[in-house]
Structure formats: C-alpha cells, structure tokens
Amino acid sequence: MNRKKEKSSDVAKAASSPLKKRNRSVRLPLVIKTFCQEEKSPTVDLITKRFIEPLNDATRRLFRPILYAKTDRMHISLDDSGKHFVLKCYALAKRWNSNEMYEVGPSWSVRRFLERIPERKIISYSPQIWKVAGTDFSAILINALWERERLEFDDDAKILFDFLLMRFLKQTQNSRIKAAYKLQGEIPTLPDDFIDHPKKPLMSFQRVALATQINEDGANLWMEQGTGKTPIIIARINLEARRICKKENRMYRSLVVAPKNMRLNWRNKLIEFAVNPGKITVMRGGKLDRMKLFVEAFKPDNNCEYIVVICSYETVLRDWETFRMIEWDLCTLDESHMIKGHYTKRWKALQKLRELCNSRTGLTGTPIANNLFDTWTQLEWLGEGLSGFTSYKAFKKYYGTFVRSGDGQRDILTGYAHLPLLQERFSRLCFMITRDEAMPELPKKTYDIEEFEMTSFQREAYIKLQKQLAFEIAQDKQNTSKRITADHILTKLLRLSQITAGYIKWDAEYDDDGLLIGGGNVQFIEPNPKVDALVEHLKNKKPTEKTIIWTNWVPVIKMLHARFDKEGIKHVLYYGGTSDKDREEAERSYNQDPEVRVFIGNPAAGGTGLDLWGYWPDWAGTDRDRGTNTTQEIYYSQNWSMIHRSQSEDRPVRKFTRVSVQITDWIFPNTIDEEIAIRVLDKAVSAAQLQDVSVIMRRILDTIPMAGESNGQQEQ
Numbered sequence: 001m002n003r004k005k006e007k008s009s010d011v012a013k014a015a016s017s018p019l020k021k022r023n024r025s026v027r028l029p030l031v032i033k034t035f036c037q038e039e040k041s042p043t044v045d046l047i048t049k050r051f052i053e054p055l056n057d058a059t060r061r062l063f064r065p066i067l068y069a070k071t072d073r074m075h076i077s078l079d080d081s082g083k084h085f086v087l088k089c090y091a092l093a094k095r096w097n098s099n100e101m102y103e104v105g106p107s108w109s110v111r112r113f114l115e116r117i118p119e120r121k122i123i124s125y126s127p128q129i130w131k132v133a134g135t136d137f138s139a140i141l142i143n144a145l146w147e148r149e150r151l152e153f154d155d156d157a158k159i160l161f162d163f164l165l166m167r168f169l170k171q172t173q174n175s176r177i178k179a180a181y182k183l184q185g186e187i188p189t190l191p192d193d194f195i196d197h198p199k200k201p202l203m204s205f206q207r208v209a210l211a212t213q214i215n216e217d218g219a220n221l222w223m224e225q226g227t228g229k230t231p232i233i234i235a236r237i238n239l240e241a242r243r244i245c246k247k248e249n250r251m252y253r254s255l256v257v258a259p260k261n262m263r264l265n266w267r268n269k270l271i272e273f274a275v276n277p278g279k280i281t282v283m284r285g286g287k288l289d290r291m292k293l294f295v296e297a298f299k300p301d302n303n304c305e306y307i308v309v310i311c312s313y314e315t316v317l318r319d320w321e322t323f324r325m326i327e328w329d330l331c332t333l334d335e336s337h338m339i340k341g342h343y344t345k346r347w348k349a350l351q352k353l354r355e356l357c358n359s360r361t362g363l364t365g366t367p368i369a370n371n372l373f374d375t376w377t378q379l380e381w382l383g384e385g386l387s388g389f390t391s392y393k394a395f396k397k398y399y400g401t402f403v404r405s406g407d408g409q410r411d412i413l414t415g416y417a418h419l420p421l422l423q424e425r426f427s428r429l430c431f432m433i434t435r436d437e438a439m440p441e442l443p444k445k446t447y448d449i450e451e452f453e454m455t456s457f458q459r460e461a462y463i464k465l466q467k468q469l470a471f472e473i474a475q476d477k478q479n480t481s482k483r484i485t486a487d488h489i490l491t492k493l494l495r496l497s498q499i500t501a502g503y504i505k506w507d508a509e510y511d512d513d514g515l516l517i518g519g520g521n522v523q524f525i526e527p528n529p530k531v532d533a534l535v536e537h538l539k540n541k542k543p544t545e546k547t548i549i550w551t552n553w554v555p556v557i558k559m560l561h562a563r564f565d566k567e568g569i570k571h572v573l574y575y576g577g578t579s580d581k582d583r584e585e586a587e588r589s590y591n592q593d594p595e596v597r598v599f600i601g602n603p604a605a606g607g608t609g610l611d612l613w614g615y616w617p618d619w620a621g622t623d624r625d626r627g628t629n630t631t632q633e634i635y636y637s638q639n640w641s642m643i644h645r646s647q648s649e650d651r652p653v654r655k656f657t658r659v660s661v662q663i664t665d666w667i668f669p670n671t672i673d674e675e676i677a678i679r680v681l682d683k684a685v686s687a688a689q690l691q692d693v694s695v696i697m698r699r700i701l702d703t704i705p706m707a708g709e710s711n712g713q714q715e716q
Helices: 002-015 030-037 044-055 057-062 108-114 136-145 155-184 204-211 230-248 260-273 287-297 313-318 345-354 372-380 392-399 419-429 456-478 486-493 495-501 529-539 554-567 580-592 642-649 672-681 687-691 693-701
Strands: 072-078 084-094 101-104 120-125 128-133 151-153 220-223 252-258 278-282 306-312 330-334 360-364 400-404 411-416 430-433 445-451 503-505 516-518 522-524 545-550 571-574 598-601 629-635 661-667
Touching (some): 044 155, 072 108, 128 136, 136 155, 155 419, 204 230, 230 360, 252 260, 260 580, 486 495, 486 693, 661 672
Parallel strands (some): 072 151, 220 430, 330 360, 545 629
Antiparallel strands (some): 503 522
C-alpha cells in the first residue's frame, strides 16, 4: 500500500510539473560559491572527461555520449523524502495542423542512458518517469551527458543538483592537492592564521592532510599506523577554534569518539600538541559522574578557545540524550573501521550523531577489515550519500560480483567491479598515505618465524580436540535449522590455539539437577616449550633491548606474568582487564624505566593508541638518554584478525623509531599456529578469502602435528 501511494505521488508530482519552468537563482554555501567563481577551477564536464572517463573501459562506457533525439527532454524534481530525484523523460512533438507542441515518449536512447545510473527505478511508463538516487553519482552522470538546455528543474531539485556538483568540484580540488604532493612533492600553503607547534611542527605530509581538512564538512584520514593522524586533527581544532572564537565569540565544540583504551592517549596528545588554550574532558565513570563532567566542560570560560570532549563508542550509545543537546563543530571518529557494521546499534547511533555535527572526520590505518564494503559506513559518516549510494545494499551490488551458493541461501562474493570509480571517490574524500610514503627514513620491520616441538601430552591433547572439532563442525553443517557462518567455524577452530599457547580450557559439566560436577576451569600444560624458550630468549638479550609479547589469550598473559615474576624479568601487562590508570602507567614504565624490558599485551586492547618505542622521545640526544629501544615483537599466539595484527605491529614503529624492529611468530608447525601466521602475514590474501573456510578447515583438521618434525606437513 505504501509503495503504491509513493509511486502515485511521484507520478502526479512529475506529471503536473509545467513543461517549461523558470529556474530561480540557487543560494549555495559561500565556500562553494567562492570556489566556483575562481577562474582556474575546472568544470564538472572537464573533470569527468579528463580524469574519470579515461580510468578504464568500464568508466569510458559509463560516460560515453548519448545518441538521444534533438527533441528529448528531462524534467527533474524531488520525491517527498527529498532524497531521490524524480526524472520525467519525454520528447516534444508538433501537432500536424498547428505550431502547438505536446509531449510524447522519449527516444529509446534515453532509457538506455538511465539504466547506467546504479540506483534507479521506473515508476511509470506513460508518462515515462524514473526515480534515481539523489547523490553526486546521479548528478555527475546527468550533468556530464545531458545538455543543460535540455534539462528542466523544480527549484528544490535544482538547489540539490547544483550543490552536489559544486561539492564534487571542491572535493576534486582537494584530490588535486594530494596528487600534487605525491607526484611532485608540492606542499600547499596553509592559511596565514595557522600557528604550528614551535617544538613539534607538522611534517610535510601532515600539512598536506591539514590543508584538505580545514573547513571540510566531511574528510577522512586513512593513514597507515604510526604516521601521526592525531596531531593533524589537533592542529585543525586549534585553527578553526581561533576563527570561531574571534568571529562568534564562543568556544569551539569538538567531540572525539575513540576506543576506550585510547581516551587518555587523546587527552595526552591534546596537551602535548595544542597551541591554543582549551578545555579537555574525558567522559568516564558512572552515569552521574559522566553527566557532571559533561556539564562542567560547557561552563563558559573566557580563557579557553575550545572544548574537546573525549568519549568511547559505547558512551555515545549510553549517553545519547546528553550528546544530542549539543551542536558540534567537529566530530572525530578514531579507529573509524569500528563502525564498519552497517547493521549495528553503534552505526545507527552515529548516523543520528552525524546530523548534529557541522563537520565530520574519521581516522584509521585499516579502513578495510573484511572487504571493500567495510568502507560504506566510513564514507557515509562524512555525510549522507557521500558513498555515492543511498543504501549499503546498492553500494555492495554495484561494487561487488557475486554467485549464488549451492543451497540458494546466500550470495558469495567472487570479486569486485567498477573499482576505479571507488578509488576516485577515495581520492576526493580521504587522505591516504603509507608509512613508507610518509617517512621513508623510518627503520624497516623485518620478519621471521621460530618453530617449536610440542610435548607428547600437548600433542595428544591437540589431536583429541582436532577430532572433536571435526565431528562438531560436521554435525553443525548437517543441522539445517542452524545457520553456520565462517566466523562461527573460525572461532571454534581457535580452541586449538589455546592448546598450542599452553593451556586447556575444560567446559563446565552439570548433573541432572543442574549442579556443577566438574570442569569450567583452565589447566596449564607443563612443561611448556614456548614459555621455557621465551624465558631463555629474554635472559640472553642485551640490557638495552626491549621486547613486546603479544597474545590473544588472557590466561596466557597471567601465566607469563607469574613465570616472569619468578624469573626476575621486570615487565608490564596490558589487556582488557587493565584499568585506565594502570594502562597509562604500563606505557609510561615501559618507555621510561630502563629496567622494564618486557611489555605483555593483548592486541585487541593494546593494538591502538600506544607508542611503545622502549624509550622516551624527549630523551633523545640528552644526558637522560638511557639507550634502550624496542628491538623485537613476539607473537606468542594470535587470532584471525588482520586489523589486530597490523595495528599491534606498528606500536613501536612510529615517528620516533630509531632502530629496526624484528617481528617474530612463535609457532608449532603443522598446527593452527602455522595457518593463522600464513593468513595474517600474507598481505596479498584478501580478507574476503578468509571467509572461505573449506581450505582452512582441511589444513587444520586433517594435519596431525608429528613428534620430531619441524618442517613439512603430514596429512592423513
């Protein structure tokens, strides 16, 4: 019923539009109008012909000329939601006995053109009326291929149409700034009122990133870990705050949404890099405590130019009624890949927050976790429709190629399509740079693998669990009422990793009355080849060498903690159960205390927001320089997450890194250790391939770790 009503409304609206309607002047934002008036600014037509159309054969076909008839016309209005263009297509014909013109159906070429627009739907054949997405994708195509004099607009449709084109032009100007830097080393001139930090000035690539961020409604920083995204945002806050304070006589309002473990890091960085006075509030504690902090933050202060409120993603959901009271000048999502799930409550809340923010930005070094579709929410965060599509489903359909599964229940991703168009969009909306591009002088990471041999007890436990998991997965697959996903299987297989890490987790057992009769505990494997080797390895290191040990299992962290205490190896811990105060102290101790030689962490908790050089950068070149450095990271155990691996690797490899860092995987060959290492280390392996678990299962469940074998692979 609703669909019919909507269709009738659109048809009536378009059909009743006058044949020729005088277009009034469009009032555009000043920044866009100024941009368009610059003599050197390229036109949309010029950009599409020179930069987008020649990208590849697909884009050339997309922008090929239309062979429409001279009498073809198009009238553009908006639907009731204001989010779709309603296109009424027709041709003009002259009555045989007079000069009177009347409308007839358009030429066949018109329909063939409209079918190039990804999100389109025909809602009437007579008159011929289409509904297309009210996005820049639609506007660019129509503008590039239809002569302007053959287009007619309702006033509101023309305002949106022209705004989308002008925004596209401005974004393209930013992409040209980025290209000029990468190709020719050109560094743009920053505004006269920009004040750089006197002791820690922005590096050249950071100045380029800032130039493309200033006064932008939406722009992402997709910069590899360790390249310094945070100082860019702090510089932007200081610059824009100075302008707002001077122009509107109020404090600039900035919100930073970050993972819980990075809130204090943001506070410290703001104190370190700020050049203007401001107020910094970290939202934490109980609900009443958070409310008090929020109210205190917005008390007037003539000595401050800005307010920065720092909170976790969870706090946005919990305290939505509080955050919605403020119109924010800038909202920054740190580790923005955390909003990749388009179906989550987190994304739904941030969509609402988006509408309260004048400007939005997202920071991440890993925008793609599973596949390219992870970027939809990260583009949409910048502004509704900035992905080029109105829905995740349409975005996925256009950029992916799929085949139907054998059971007909789902679509399986087989590859990607139209990638040059997506890359072109990234170039406009995101500043992207790798560590090698940003800091080519940075010492390199090197990789190696250490192999060990299981004890007989450990091997027997591993084989027993192998067989049990193979049976359980087979049973799950046969259960038609139970939907088995790739993530479910991969998670199940991780139980094998617990054994290779050195412990067995026994499931709880209950009697018929529901009373616990056994299990529900952790049994550590003794002796443990990995731990014994680790202790010896650390004791043989030079006093100036520091080591980071990563493991995804909390019982292992506690096991290593107990063993290192016994061996007299001074260390710090960092995992989900570590308090905010202890986390800050762990980072400080590892970097400033030369006696603390080991950092034991969980990549999920410590993979972001930490600088773990093994020394304090302010010591370099002074009498206080103790000469210690992080020289090695050891992956004692890990899960399937490429994001956790990538981010944790880069904790010691950052701007102030002085030495090369050795990254070592400790594995038992022919076990799940080896399979995970292969998957997360092979950068050429698409994350989407990880979802094809058949090969993984065959390698893990059919491969038996043989005693005395360190190389090769035994298969049953």
